Amino acid sequence: MLTNQEVAEHIAEKFDGSVADFEQPYGLLTLTTTRETIIPLLAYLKDHPVYQISFLTDITGIHYPESTGKEFAVVYHIHSLVNNFRTRVKVFLGKDDLHIPTATDLYASANWMERETFDFFGILFDGHPNLTRILNIEEMDYHPMRKEYPLEDATRQDKIDALFGR
C-alpha cells in the first residue's frame, strides 16, 4: 500500500519547486502544480514502475472569481488501479491567460473531459486535437459554468421571483 506521505515526498523531491500545497482533505492526496509541470508530472506518475498512477479518473475546472490571479483551477483526479491510490492535482490559472497543455497524448479519455472543461469554463488546452464545444450549442458566446453567468433561462415566465427572493 502506498501512503500519501511517501508519494508526496517523492513528488516533492522529483519536481522540486514546481509543486506545492500538499494536503490530504478526507484522505486524498492533493497537490498544486504549474502548467509547465502538469504534463511531465502526469507522465512521470503514469510511467513510474511502482506507483503506476495510470488511470485518469477525471478532469474538471473550478472558477474562483474572488481570488485574483488564480481565478481558474483545472483539477485532475488520477488513480493507480494496481495500488488503489488516488491523487488530485490542481493547476491554477489567471483569467487573462487560460492556457494549459493538453493531456490527450497521455490519456485518450482526456479528450472529452478537456472539451467539457473548455465548454464550461473557457480554459484553452493547447495541443488538443479538437477543442470545440461539446455539450452546449456551437453558437453560445459565453462559458456558462463561470460564476457570473445566470443559471436560469431568461425566457421562463411561469415563476414569480419576488416571492421568495430567488
Place this chain on the structure above:
Amino acid sequence: MQLTNRSKQVSNKTMTFSESLFLPAIAKGLAITLKHFFSKKVTIQYPEVKRYLGPVFRGRHILKRDEQGRERCTACGLCAVACPAEAISMIAEERTKGEEHLYREEKYAAVYEINMLRCIFCGLCEEACPKQAIYLRHDEFVPVFTERDQVIWGKDLLVEDMNNRYKREAWTKEEARQLDQLKASGKVTTVETRAIP
C-alpha cells in the same frame, strides 16, 4: 490485469457442434416463447382496473383542512423553498377577525398556486410542511391537460373538499412505520383510514 482475487471468467465463446447448427438453440427459444404464449397474462387493463399504488405514492397535491374545516396552511413558505422545481408560489395574508372558522393559524395563504407541469412529485414539500397542510395523495394522479392555462392550480382545486375528504392510513412516516410493525407482527390486520392527520 488482475487486481483482486475475486474475479470470475464468465464468457465462453467456443461453440459446441450442436450450438453451431443453429437449430437446437432456435428450438429452445421457440419453446420458451411458446410457453409464454399460453401462460397467464399479467396486464392490468388500466382504465377499468386500477393498480394499488402503494401506501406512500406521490400523486396529486392536496391542501388539508382540519376537523373543523379550517385550512391548515399558514403560508410559512417552507414548501416553496423546498421545491426544487420552484413550482409553488403563495401570497400570505393576516387572518382578520371573523375568519377564525376559515383558517387555523393567524396567517394564511390568500393565494396558493402549484404549477402542475413544473412539479416533479418529489415529495419534498410534504416533508417540509410543519403544519400538516400539504400532502401528496396516494390514490390519485394529476389529470392530463389539454390547454396551457389549466396547469396552474389554485386553492380552488387544491384545498380539500370537506364532503369528500382525503383519507389515509398513516399521516407521518413514523406512524406508517409503527403501523407496519404492528401489521407485520399480526397484532393489527385491518387499519381504518382516517381523514385527520
Place this chain on the structure above:
Amino acid sequence: MELTELIIKSVVILVVFGLTLVIAMYSTWAERKVAAFIQDRPGPNRAGWGGLLQPLSDAGKMFFKEDFIPAQANKWLFIAGPGIAMITALMTSAVIPFGNTFIYGGKEVAMQGVETNIGVLYVFGIVALGVYGIMIGGWASNNKFSLLGAIRAASQNISYEVAMGLSIIAILMMSGSLSLREIVNQQHGGNWNIFYQPLGFIIFLVCAFAECNRTPFDLPECETELVGGYHTEYGSMKLGFYLFAEYINIFVSSAFMSTLYFGGYNYPGMDWVYAQLTGALGATTGHNIASLIGMGVLFIKALAFIFFFMWVRWTLPRFRYDQLMDLGWKKLIPLALVNILITGAGILLLKPWLTALLD
C-alpha cells in the same frame, strides 16, 4: 370460352383474391395478437371485440392520412414502388390450388385461380419481380436508409432465390411435373413430400423467411438499424401497401409450402371421408363438401405456417448482412445441392429397390 365458364372463373378468381386479402388483413391483427400473447399481454382489445376491427381501423386511418411525396424523391417511381409490391404479391396466389374441384352444373371447376402446368415456375417468376417493388421504392425515396434497405433487399432476395430454387428441384425430380395441382395430387392422403424431403423443406423454409423479409432476415426494414429501411419515407396507404404486401407474401408462401411439402388439401383418411360424404349426400354435394373440407385443411396448414412465421419473428434475433449472405451462399446452396444429389440417388437406386420390395 363459354359465358358461364367465364363467370365461374371470374368468381373463383375473385374469391381467391378476396380470401388472400382478408387473410392478409387479419394477419396484421394476428401478428399483433401473437406478439402480445408471446409477450404476456392481451394485445389489441378495444377496437371491436378482441380488437377484431383493428385492421379496419388501420386501413381507415391510412386511407385518410396525408399523402406525402418527399420533394427530392422521384415521384413516379415513388408511387410505382408500393404498387408493384402489392401487384406481385397478389399475383402469386393465382396458381395455388386451394382445393380439389367443385362440381357446379355438371362441370368440374378447379378451386384455383389459374390452372397452369408451370405453376412452380410462375410463382418463382412473380416472386422474383416482387423485389423490384422494394428496390424501386427504396431507391426513389432518396433517403440513405431507404437506399441501404433497398440494396439489402435486392441482394438478399437474389441470393436466397437460388437456394430456394435448388431446394425445389428435388421435389420436381420426384414429382416430374411443374404443375402445382399435379404435385398436390401426388401427395394423396398422408403421402406428403415432407417425409421424403425434410432437408429440402428446411432449406425452403429458411429461404421463404428471407424472401418475405421476416425476422431473422428482416434486414431490408430492420427497425433498429435502418429506421424503417426501404419504407422509411412512406406514409399513408403507400406504407399500407408495403406492409400489406408483406403479409400477402407470408400467406402465399405459407400456402405454397403447405402445397409443396404438406400435401396441400390432402389429409390422411380423406378417401374414407370422401366415401362417407358421397355415400350420404350424393355424388355432387358430397364431392363439394369433401372439397371444402380439403380447402379447410389447406387453410389450417397455411395458418399454422403463418403462426410459425410470427412465432419466429418474436423469438429470434436477426442476422447481420454478411452472415446472411454467408448462410445463403455457403451453407444453404451446398446443402440444397447435396439434397438434389441424395434425391437423385434415391430415385435411381432406392426407388426401384423399394418398388421391387413392395411388389
Place this chain on the structure above:
Amino acid sequence: MSEIDLISDKGQVARINQPELVEELTTLNLGPTHPATHGIFQNILQMDGEKIISGEQTIGYIHRAFEKIAERRPFYQITTLTDRMNYCSSPINNFGWHMTVEKLLGIEVPKRAQYIRVIMMELARISDHLICNGILGVDSGAFSGFLYLMEKREEIYEVYEEICGARLTTNMGRIGGMERDLTSTAIRKIKALLETLPAVLREFENLFNRNRIFMDRTINVGPITAERALSYGFTGPNLRAAGVDYDVRVMNPYSSYEDFEFDIPVGQSGDTYDRFMVRGEEMWQSLRIIEQALNNLPEGPYFADAPEYYLPPKKDVYTKMEALIYHFKIVMGEIDAPVGEVYHAVEGGNGELGFYLISDGGRAPYRLHFRRPSFIYYQAYPEMCKGVTISDAIMIMSSLNVIAGELDA
C-alpha cells in the same frame, strides 16, 4: 477529408489518399432521433457501402446543466438532480451523492441504513442491467426477451414504490440515512423477487446466451483491449468485459460492501458478447448480495443521529420548539457544512460514478462535478466501430449502455 484509414480483415491499415475514392463514401447521419440511440446523441458516419470508415459523435442534445443547478440548490435538493442523471439506476446515484455529503459532514450512517442502501443499490443495478441487456436483444431484433425482463423490472419498481412512492425518480435517501425504513411489505416483495427473478434471468439466458445467431452477432464485435479501455477511462462492466476486475465496491468499499461476498465477473476480449455476459453475471452477483444483506439486516435506526442534518420526526416538529427550529433550518438549507473538498466514487450501473464536491460552507455546493462514466467511455465509440458494419455499430452502441441523461448531464 483527403486521407482515410482502411482496415482490412487482417487488421492491416492502409492509408489511402485518393480523392476519387473518398467521394465514393456515403455520410450517414445516425441520430439524434435514430431508434437505436435510445437516448439522444448523434453519430455522423462515413460509410463505404455498409462498412463504417470513420465516425464522429455529437452529444449534448439533452444537456441540462446539472452542475450549474447544483450550485444553486441546497444539498438535500440535489437528489432530485442525481435521480435524473442515470435514470435506469437512480438509487445508486442518489446514495452516492448522499455518501459524498455524509463524508463531507462526517456523519456515520447506522449499519441498518447502510444495508438498506446496499439492497436498493443492487436492485437498481439489476434494473439497469435488465434494461441494457434487454435492449441489446431488441437491437439485435428479438423483442420478446426484453419484455420478459421488463415484467420483472416492474416488480423492482414496486419495491421502490413501497418504500418511497415513486417508480423511477425515487428520491428515497436522505443525508444521514434513508427517508423511510424497509416495510414488511417491501421485504416480502424483495424476497419474492429473489425467488422469481432467477427463473426469468435463466430464461433470458436460454434465449440468447448460446443462440448461435446472437453469438455470431456479438462475438468479436467491437472488441477493445484492456490497455485501450483504461486509456479511454472505461470503468464498470465495460472495463470488466475487457478483463480488468476493477470494481469500486471491492477496491474502495463503501456502505458496508466489505461485508458481502460476491465475485467480479470478467470477460476476455472486451467485445459485445463479453459485455453482455458480464452484465448478465453481475445481476446474479447482485442477487447474492441482496440475499446476504436481507438475511443479515441489522436492527436499529435507519438514520443517523444527526439532528442538524436529518429532519426531526414530524410529531416533534408539531409540538417541540427545538425540533421545529431544526426543521426550519434544514429545509431552508442553512446547515453548517464545513469548508472542504471531497471526491467520492460509487460503482454505478455503468462504472465509477464520482462526485467531486467543493463546499465553501454555504447552503449549496460551491462546485459539484459528476464523473459520469457514460460521458467518459462514449468517446471510445468511433474507435470501436471503425471498420464494422452498421449493424455491428448499433450492437456496440447498445452494449456500451450509454445513458443520455448521464452522458450529457
Place this chain on the structure above:
Amino acid sequence: MKPVKMAEAPAGHSGAGFFATSFDQVIGLARSYSLWPLPFATSCCGIEFMATMGAHYDISRFGSERPSFSPRQADLLLVMGTIAKKMGPVLKQVYIQMAEPRWVVAVGACASSGGIFDTYSVLQGIDRIIPVDVYVPGCPPRPEQILEGLMQVQHMAQNESLRRRNSEEYQELMASYNIQ
C-alpha cells in the same frame, strides 16, 4: 373488453349532412384506434414509456403498439424527456416531417415546461416550438398517466372533423409556429 361503438345513425338525421358527419366519426374512430406513436424519447420518461409498452400496461390494447421511428408513418408524437435548446430544431424538424393528421403529447414535466431544469440550456416547454395537444404531468408520469394522455388524444381524434386540418384556425396555429 368492451366493444367499440361504431357510430350509429342518430334518429331523425338523413341526407348529405348525416353521411358527412357519420363518415367523420367513423374515420375518427379508425384513427383513434390506430395511433402509431413516434416515441421521441430523450430521457427518464422514455424509460416509463418502455414500461407502458411492456406487459403490465400494454399500450397495444389501444392499437398503438407499433412505434414508427420514421415521422412519415407516425400519427402521434410522444415527446418524452428534456428537450434541450440544441435538440429543439431537431424536434421541430421531426414535427414538420410528420404527415397530417398529427397529434403531439408532451409527456412529463421536462417536455411540458422544463420541469426542474430551469436552465440556460433547456427549452422551457416544447409548446414554444411546436403545438402541443396534450400535456401529461409527472416526473416521470406513471404508465397509467401516459395511457391517460393517449386516451385523451383518442378522444380528440374521435371528435375531430376530417376538415379541421384545412380550417383557418389550424392554419393560423401553424403559422404562429412558423410551420408551413
